[in-house]
Amino acid sequence: MIEAYLQHEAERNAQGIPALPLNAGQAKSLCELLVNPPAGKEAFLLNLLKERISPGVDPAAEVKADFLNKIITGAVSSPLVSKVEAVRILGTMMGGYNIKPLVAALQIADLADEAACALSGMVLIYDAFDDVFALAQAGNAAAKKVVDSWAAAEWFTAKPELAETITVKVFKVDGEINTDDFSPAGDAWSRPDIPLHALAMGKTRFPAGNAEIAQWRAAGHQVAFVGDVVGTGSSRKSACNSVLWHIGEDIPAVPNKRRAGVIIGGVIAPIFFNTAQDSGALPLRMDVSNLNHGDVITINTKAGKVTAADGKELASFEIAPNTVRDEFRAGGRTPLIIGRKLTERACKALGLPAPTMFIQANNPQAKPGQGYSLAQKMVGKACGTAGILPGTACEPLMTTVGSQDTTGPMTADEITELACLKFQAPMVMQSFCHTAAYPKPADVKMHKTLPQFIADREGVALRPGDGVIHSWLNRLLLPDTVGTGGDSHTRFPIGISFPAGSGLIAFAAALGFMPLDMPESVLVRFKGEFNEGITLRDAVNAIPYYAIKQGLLTVPKKNKVNIFNGRILEMEGLPNLSVEQAFELTDAAAERSAAAGCIQLSEESVCAYLRSNIALMESMIRDGYQYAPTLQKRIDAVKEWLKNPQLLKADSNAEYAAVIEIDLAEITEPILACPNDPDDVKLLSEVQGTPIQDIFLGSCMTNIGHFRAAAKIWAGNKFNPNDRIWICPPTRMDQAKLKDEAYFAIFNQVGARIETPGCSLCMGNQARVPDGVNMFSTSTRNFDDRIGNGAKVFLGSAELGAVTALKGALPTPAEYLAVYKEKITPCKDEVYSYLQFDELGEFDAVYKRCDI
Numbered sequence: 001m002i003e004a005y006l007q008h009e010a011e012r013n014a015q016g017i018p019a020l021p022l023n024a025g026q027a028k029s030l031c032e033l034l035v036n037p038p039a040g041k042e043a044f045l046l047n048l049l050k051e052r053i054s055p056g057v058d059p060a061a062e063v064k065a066d067f068l069n070k071i072i073t074g075a076v077s078s079p080l081v082s083k084v085e086a087v088r089i090l091g092t093m094m095g096g097y098n099i100k101p102l103v104a105a106l107q108i109a110d111l112a113d114e115a116a117c118a119l120s121g122m123v124l125i126y127d128a129f130d131d132v133f134a135l136a137q138a139g140n141a142a143a144k145k146v147v148d149s150w151a152a153a154e155w156f157t158a159k160p161e162l163a164e165t166i167t168v169k170v171f172k173v174d175g176e177i178n179t180d181d182f183s184p185a186g187d188a189w190s191r192p193d194i195p196l197h198a199l200a201m202g203k204t205r206f207p208a209g210n211a212e213i214a215q216w217r218a219a220g221h222q223v224a225f226v227g228d229v230v231g232t233g234s235s236r237k238s239a240c241n242s243v244l245w246h247i248g249e250d251i252p253a254v255p256n257k258r259r260a261g262v263i264i265g266g267v268i269a270p271i272f273f274n275t276a277q278d279s280g281a282l283p284l285r286m287d288v289s290n291l292n293h294g295d296v297i298t299i300n301t302k303a304g305k306v307t308a309a310d311g312k313e314l315a316s317f318e319i320a321p322n323t324v325r326d327e328f329r330a331g332g333r334t335p336l337i338i339g340r341k342l343t344e345r346a347c348k349a350l351g352l353p354a355p356t357m358f359i360q361a362n363n364p365q366a367k368p369g370q371g372y373s374l375a376q377k378m379v380g381k382a383c384g385t386a387g388i389l390p391g392t393a394c395e396p397l398m399t400t401v402g403s404q405d406t407t408g409p410m411t412a413d414e415i416t417e418l419a420c421l422k423f424q425a426p427m428v429m430q431s432f433c434h435t436a437a438y439p440k441p442a443d444v445k446m447h448k449t450l451p452q453f454i455a456d457r458e459g460v461a462l463r464p465g466d467g468v469i470h471s472w473l474n475r476l477l478l479p480d481t482v483g484t485g486g487d488s489h490t491r492f493p494i495g496i497s498f499p500a501g502s503g504l505i506a507f508a509a510a511l512g513f514m515p516l517d518m519p520e521s522v523l524v525r526f527k528g529e530f531n532e533g534i535t536l537r538d539a540v541n542a543i544p545y546y547a548i549k550q551g552l553l554t555v556p557k558k559n560k561v562n563i564f565n566g567r568i569l570e571m572e573g574l575p576n577l578s579v580e581q582a583f584e585l586t587d588a589a590a591e592r593s594a595a596a597g598c599i600q601l602s603e604e605s606v607c608a609y610l611r612s613n614i615a616l617m618e619s620m621i622r623d624g625y626q627y628a629p630t631l632q633k634r635i636d637a638v639k640e641w642l643k644n645p646q647l648l649k650a651d652s653n654a655e656y657a658a659v660i661e662i663d664l665a666e667i668t669e670p671i672l673a674c675p676n677d678p679d680d681v682k683l684l685s686e687v688q689g690t691p692i693q694d695i696f697l698g699s700c701m702t703n704i705g706h707f708r709a710a711a712k713i714w715a716g717n718k719f720n721p722n723d724r725i726w727i728c729p730p731t732r733m734d735q736a737k738l739k740d741e742a743y744f745a746i747f748n749q750v751g752a753r754i755e756t757p758g759c760s761l762c763m764g765n766q767a768r769v770p771d772g773v774n775m776f777s778t779s780t781r782n783f784d785d786r787i788g789n790g791a792k793v794f795l796g797s798a799e800l801g802a803v804t805a806l807k808g809a810l811p812t813p814a815e816y817l818a819v820y821k822e823k824i825t826p827c828k829d830e831v832y833s834y835l836q837f838d839e840l841g842e843f844d845a846v847y848k849r850c851d852i
Contacts, residue, residue, distance in 0.1 A: 001029035002041060005048075016214075017195035021255040022052050024059035031067040034078045046080050052255050055094040056124070056417040065090065065097035072105055087114040092253035095124025096419030103131050112142035120149035121158065123339035124419045133349055150346035153357050155339050162282070162325045164302045168224035168262055169216050171247070172293040173206050176229040176557040179272065180783050181205040182239035185406075185765040188434065189442040191238040192409035194256050198245035204785050213246045222262070223247045224299075226291050229557050230265035231272025232593055233783060234488045234763075237410055237501035240275040248281070251331075254417075259331060262299070264288060266559070270519070270566040270595045271488060275501030277324065280332035286317035289559075301325075321393060321517050326359045334418075334507050337395075337515055361393030361517075371653030373521045375568045375598050378496045378648060382482040390520040390657075398508040399495070400427045402473040402485030403454075406434045406765065407502045409446055411486055412453050414506030421457065424512030427476055427634050428459035431469035437756035437766045439464070455626040459509070462625075467731030467757035470700040474583055475613040478637055479606055480648045484508050488590045489700050489780055493582040494606055496568075496598045499590070519567045519595045520657040523650075526573030528665035533820035536581055537701070537778070537797035540588040541671035542662050543569075545681045552658055555680045562679075563658050564592035572600040572650070579609035580703045580834045587701055591678035591780060603645045608836065610638050615837035669813035670800045675774075675792035676782045687794070688812045692776045694769045695805040696787075697798045698728030698755065699762040699779035704737060705832040706778065706798035711743040712823045712831060713802040719751035722808040726767070728755035733835055750805065761787050776804045799824065 009019040068086040070076040090098040105115035135143035187200040202209045248258030259280030276283040306315040330336035372387030380387035382396030435443040451461035481495045486505040508514040547553035552563035569589040589597025670684040729735040762779035769788035782793035
């Protein structure tokens with residue numbers, strides 16, 4: 001074991017990273033060696049035991065806790081670990097498998113005080129609180145000491161406060177830094193291995209940056225990461241993990257993870273900001289124009305000032321929300337929330353007043369006759385109130401939680417660290433849409449192990465090849481409820497979702513609620529009727545188009561204006577859309593850097609969708625999907641809602657940060673997002689004639705109607721040798737239905753490459769286009785190098801993409817509209833009909849079809 005570990009350590013050290021934490025097999029071998037340690041290896045083995053085994057309910061942690069418990073009980077002995085030392089080491093394991101032996105040690109005279117000290121500093125206690133409190137009530141002095149300590153929040157007060165001054169060296173990247181820059185999609189397979197994945201940070205955007213940061217740190221500098229716009233894009237904890245690996249500090253007894261880094265941005269994307277909070281970082285928003293790369297600056301956290309070495313003031317800031325100070329002190333927002341609830345529980349059990357040592361959120365007060373928006377009412381419902389005002393720190397219940405596969409292993413690690421053995425959220429779903437098509441060795445392993453991990457905790461795991469997480473998760477929703485997902489496009493078309501990084505997803509799944517600083521809302525009100533040939537994707541792109549015209553959004557990143565950033569994008573005026581259509585609008589809230597999105601739909605549309613979803617979930621149970629009781633509970637909840645279907649609606653006097661009205665009648669030609677920025681929207685006439693080499697029809701922004709429309713446009717045409725067409729329906733049911741309707745023959749005749757249902761080109765970690773091509777895509781984002789190195793990517797509708805594929809270039813508006821009116825208009829009802837599983841006579845054949 002020692003030789004194998006040292007060889008592995010040497011290989012990793014050659015890459016500039018530490019060895020992986022020990023797995024359960026290695027931990028077992030380590031414990032055997034500790035009973036009779038080889039001469040000269042004592043310190044090495046003890047360090048492995050203390051520092052190189054992950055905490056919580058990791059399988060290796062179970063081995064470690066069992067070994068230490070056996071030492072405590074005398075079942076085994078080690079010359080390196082005394083009974084007292086065993087208790088101390090158990091006290092560093094955060095929670096989970098270590099709790100039971102520590103509670104037992106409270107009743108052993110020689111170990112009770114040490115056990116009390118260990119438990120007092122721990123917050124992941126859960127139901128063990130009752131055991132400790134019962135011992136205290138029975139007269140156990142050590143147990144009483146623990147409960148008193150929890151009530152006094154000594155787990156928190158023993159830690160140093162946020163320093164008044166912090167001196168850092170500025171590592172600055174100008175412009176926008178998105179999560180693809182921090183955590184490249186092509187390296188998604190390595191994300192659970194934080195040090196290894198961090199080697200890829202900035203490899204295209206600031207390739208020499210990691211080495212420069214390392215040099216500065218070796219010279220004794222604390223480094224702050226600074227940017228104009230930081231962390232836009234996907235909800236990737238891996239992005240924050242990579243930043244903190246380079247600028248943060250090691251966490252004792254938690255291998256290969258860091259915290260306490262300073263991140264400064266003129267704008268910090270809301271999901272990234274929240275992830276930094278949860279990770280124990282210090283995120284600060286301020287004007288960064290006077291902060292230059294390589295500067296040594298002093299941050300005065302008390303005065304809210306940043307000064308140069310000569311004392312010149314460079315910027316001012318406010319720590320917001322005001323609870324960030326406590327979050328940083330506690331090691332992150334997650335341990336603060338869990339610990340605060342433990343302290344409140346202890347105070348209540350002891351009959352003491354509510355604790356006062358924590359910073360209280362500055363929550364606004366409702367006015368007489370207060371009006372609430374749709375989002376504010378839905379979050380209010382999840383908090384047991386009529387509504388939640390912007391700026392309120394709240395903890396809404398999470399009814400639905402989604403996890404996708406490139407973040408799923410990290411979420412599983414976080415769930416393990418939280419010592420969670422059963423989800424408290426009523427529906428937790430895991431997908432495999434980002435890795436199913438072309439799995440790497442790490443993906444294959446994950447496909448075999450992660451489903452059982454989720455099912456063991458009573459979650460629902462999809463299967464590789466089932467399709468895109470959002471297209472499935474949307475079918476498991478309850479109306480007017482709140483949820484979250486570890487993918488930034490988890491934007492419910494019914495209810496509301498606040499996407500988050502994997503740490504917060506784990507928290508929401510494990511505890512059933514989520515911390516939220518309620519954002520303001522921006523209302524987009526549609527009116528009028530769609531002109532012939534104008535699609536919902538054009539309405540999506542009309543949102544930034546109209547915002548730019550009103551001065552509410554700018555394209556340049558320096559001093560960028562974005563009214564949507566960190567706010568909720570609410571939409572109304574299209575109540576009769578199907579829910580599948582509505583998702584095309586809420587999905588795009590991610591590209592606006594909005595914290596969430598929601599839309600007002602008719603009860604008729606929602607009821608039809610829910611009836612379809614019941615049929616789908618019932619078939620999943622028959623087909624052996626686990627965890628079946630969780631699916632049945634959701635079926636029962638949907639049926640109960642359908643008995644008296646009523647949807648929340650915004651009050652007429654609700655207040656918004658801005659209201660944008662879009663008259664659909666004014667849109668007379670398609671609108672595209674141009675390379676390479678989803679905010680850079682232009683009319684088709686402004687970019688017509690641009691040669692296009694690749695056309696991708698797929699991603700969560702598509703539904704079955706888009707593929708039928710493309711096929712109708714392509715019918716009777718032949719392969720165009722000047723371009724490549726990629727087809728990827730979002731779910732296996734869409735794909736099977738299209739095959740049953742004989743559309744595959746048309747896809748074949750134009751030479752389309754048909755991908756496994758899932759994300760395909762969208763994320764860029766599976767298939768990629770050749771370097772430097774011009775591309776048209778229906779996918780969500782077009783950041784630099786996301787889909788192909790140097791690719792120039794236009795985003796627009798499937799209908800426009802289909803016409804572009806025939807021409808090999810972006811058509812003129814007249815050319816596009818002529819094709820649309822000829823090929824689509826006569827059969828619109830046939831084309832734009834959606835999967836209604838409760839009505840499809842051939843549903844079982846489509847649902848179970850396996851030749852796709």
